[in-house]
Amino acid sequence: MLHDSMVTKVEAPPAAIVAGDEPRWFLTRHATLVSAPHRWRPRFLSRLRTDLVAKSIFFHGKAGRWRTLAMVVKDGSMATVLYRLAHALGRARLGLLAAVVYKVNAMLTGAVIGRRAEIGPGLVILHSHGIVINSSVRAGRNLVLGNNVTIGTEKGKTPVIGDNVYVGTGAVIIGGIRVGNRARIGANAVVNKDVPDGGTAVGVPARVIKVRSLEESLAEPEAA
Numbered sequence: 001m002l003h004d005s006m007v008t009k010v011e012a013p014p015a016a017i018v019a020g021d022e023p024r025w026f027l028t029r030h031a032t033l034v035s036a037p038h039r040w041r042p043r044f045l046s047r048l049r050t051d052l053v054a055k056s057i058f059f060h061g062k063a064g065r066w067r068t069l070a071m072v073v074k075d076g077s078m079a080t081v082l083y084r085l086a087h088a089l090g091r092a093r094l095g096l097l098a099a100v101v102y103k104v105n106a107m108l109t110g111a112v113i114g115r116r117a118e119i120g121p122g123l124v125i126l127h128s129h130g131i132v133i134n135s136s137v138r139a140g141r142n143l144v145l146g147n148n149v150t151i152g153t154e155k156g157k158t159p160v161i162g163d164n165v166y167v168g169t170g171a172v173i174i175g176g177i178r179v180g181n182r183a184r185i186g187a188n189a190v191v192n193k194d195v196p197d198g199g200t201a202v203g204v205p206a207r208v209i210k211v212r213s214l215e216e217s218l219a220e221p222e223a224a
């Protein structure tokens with residue numbers, strides 16, 4: 001039996017994303033979590049690799065070497081690569097280069113992702129066009145984004161997004177709110193209030209229509 005107190009063990013709060021843990025859980029396209037052994041180191045390429053592993057698991061439920069590599073050419077991956085590069089350059093105090101890569105990302109992929117935005121390992125961009133993410137956004141591991149998603153500031157405050165969050169196409173998340181771990185945001189929702197852990201929010205303004213426990217979020221183990 002899993003208890004709420006165990007959730008934090010599995011899903012570290014977004015504040016921990018820079019500390020460098022192993023993301024053992026990944027989100028599948030059936031909105032369930034599967035565990036996969038994966039080593040993560042706090043370096044640009046390692047983080048990018050985790051993004052590709054997460055994408056492979058999202059689409060195929062597994063992440064062999066070739067499947068993971070194939071994710072590079074999938075829609076949305078270029079935006080992830082350029083965001084990670086701009087972020088890494090910014091951290092290396094190469095601000096001008098970071099700004100150039102940020103602009104190239106916006107022009108080539110249509111994704112405007114602030115280079116100072118802190119997004120944990122396992123970022124999956126399904127389609128990049130129209131994505132706008134403010135520089136001060138903090139998001140945990142395994143964030144999955146559809147196209148035209150906006151995560152932005154309202155009254156000077158920016159959302160904090162938990163781990164294993166799925167954001168459907170066209171969703172807008174604004175203001176100083178917290179989107180909990182394992183939350184699912186429906187297509188075209190406008191989220192301006194907190195979403196609890198495991199919550200599904202839809203509509204304008206968004207309302208929480210269901211809350212899944214951690215147990216309900218875990219994928220059934222595959223039969224041997």
Ligand SMILES: CC(C)(COP(=O)(O)OP(=O)(O)OC[C@H]1O[C@@H](n2cnc3c(N)ncnc32)[C@H](O)[C@@H]1OP(=O)(O)O)[C@@H](O)C(=O)NCCC(=O)NCCS
Pocket residue numbers: 126127145146147167168169184185186187188189200201202203209
């Ligand atoms: C929000 C979402 C994740 C919920 O999925 P779910 O848990 O399977 O929810 P259900 O389909 O059982 O729907 C539950 C209720 O919410 C409503 N609902 C679902 N998604 C909605 C949305 N985006 N906006 C408004 N209402 C929505 C359903 O009509 C249903 O209402 P009812 O109970 O009155 O019939 C899913 O509907 C969604 O919006 N996914 C985004 C898909 C997407 O963006 N795909 C493109 C990716 S690039």
